[in-house]
Amino acid sequence: MNNDVILNIPIQWYIYLTVILFSIGVLGVLFRRNAIIIFMCVELMLNAVNLLMVAFSRYLGDSGGQVFVFFIMVVAAAEVSVGLAILMMIYRNTKSIDIDDLNKLKW
Amino acid sequence: MPITQYIFFFLTFVAIFSAILVVIDKNPVHSVLYLIVTFFALAGHYLLLNAQFLAAVHIIVYAGAIMVLFLYVIMMLNLNKEIEPHKKNIPKFAAVIAAGVFMLCLIALLTNAQKGMLPAAQNENIGLVENLGKVLFREYMLPFEVSSILFLAAMVGAVFLSKKEIN
Numbered sequence: 001m002n003n004d005v006i007l008n009i010p011i012q013w014y015i016y017l018t019v020i021l022f023s024i025g026v027l028g029v030l031f032r033r034n035a036i037i038i039f040m041c042v043e044l045m046l047n048a049v050n051l052l053m054v055a056f057s058r059y060l061g062d063s064g065g066q067v068f069v070f071f072i073m074v075v076a077a078a079e080v081s082v083g084l085a086i087l088m089m090i091y092r093n094t095k096s097i098d099i100d101d102l103n104k105l106k107w
Numbered sequence: 108m109p110i111t112q113y114i115f116f117f118l119t120f121v122a123i124f125s126a127i128l129v130v131i132d133k134n135p136v137h138s139v140l141y142l143i144v145t146f147f148a149l150a151g152h153y154l155l156l157n158a159q160f161l162a163a164v165h166i167i168v169y170a171g172a173i174m175v176l177f178l179y180v181i182m183m184l185n186l187n188k189e190i191e192p193h194k195k196n197i198p199k200f201a202a203v204i205a206a207g208v209f210m211l212c213l214i215a216l217l218t219n220a221q222k223g224m225l226p227a228a229q230n231e232n233i234g235l236v237e238n239l240g241k242v243l244f245r246e247y248m249l250p251f252e253v254s255s256i257l258f259l260a261a262m263v264g265a266v267f268l269s270k271k272e273i274n
Contacts, residue, residue: 008109008111008112009111009112009115012218013115013119015214015217015218016214017119017122017123017152019210019213019214019217020123020210021122021123021126021145022210022213023206023207023209023210023213024123024126024127024129024130024206025126026205026206026209026210027130027202027203027206028129028130030198030201030202030205030206031130031199031202031203031206032130034135034186036135036177036180036181036184036186037129037130037135037138039177040129040138040139040142040177041129041130043142043169043173044126044129044142044145047145047146047149047169050149050165051149051152051153054152054153054156054158054161054234055156057158057233058156058157058158058233058234061230061233062233063233063234063238063239063242064242064246066158066160066161066233066234066239067239067242067243067246067247069161070161070164070239070243071247071250071254073164073165073168073169074254074257074258075254075257076168076173077168077172077173077258077261078257078258078260078261079261080173080176080177081176081261081262081264081265082261082264082265082268084176084177084180084265085264085265085266085268085269086268087180087184088180088183088184088268088269089268089269091184097184097186
């Protein structure tokens, strides 16, 4: 299946797939009130972008895109560890991770 | 219809369906499990695109490390019951409409992206470990080393943030 993908699947299909996945992530961030679910939806958005970058790098024959995806994964791993530590600390202080309780910085 | 298209549609269906379930499901543990299913479907897409190194790294890092971290935190915070109180419906309608409009805008923007792309006459081996390793350690050596410093900082930060206050 080496060149089958490029010959049989237009790049538009990958664009539509990743746009839908990204929008589901946006919907989750806007829809849910649980901070952990919101975090997971951010991961979903990152992965949609990763898939689009891999698809473009494959269709253009340039391996730079895949290296960038690798770096995005690195940064996402670091971000998740720090973010979950922050969530733990918030839970310890407020006994809740509902984002409606975290309105001290709201004007 | 060639078999690659069948595989593409199957993986796409699995990815989108379980992504919707991540958002909809009330139980956070179920959301994590559906997100793992989504990640496996995306790894299948990477394999379909012949990016084998990234497929392996994706499964190891996301399904193996990040989602386990999420599960640990959910279990430590004891969130496996539904604790979200019932909220008003207007913000939810607003969220759905905003996300839908956003999706339509992105599709309208990107639907002509194929223009200006080269015809497919490419090296199919760019996603293999050998090729990516050469690119990574020749052209992207400095970012690779800097990312190790980022990891060290994240590690120290996570430990520092989550330790208990002494006094």
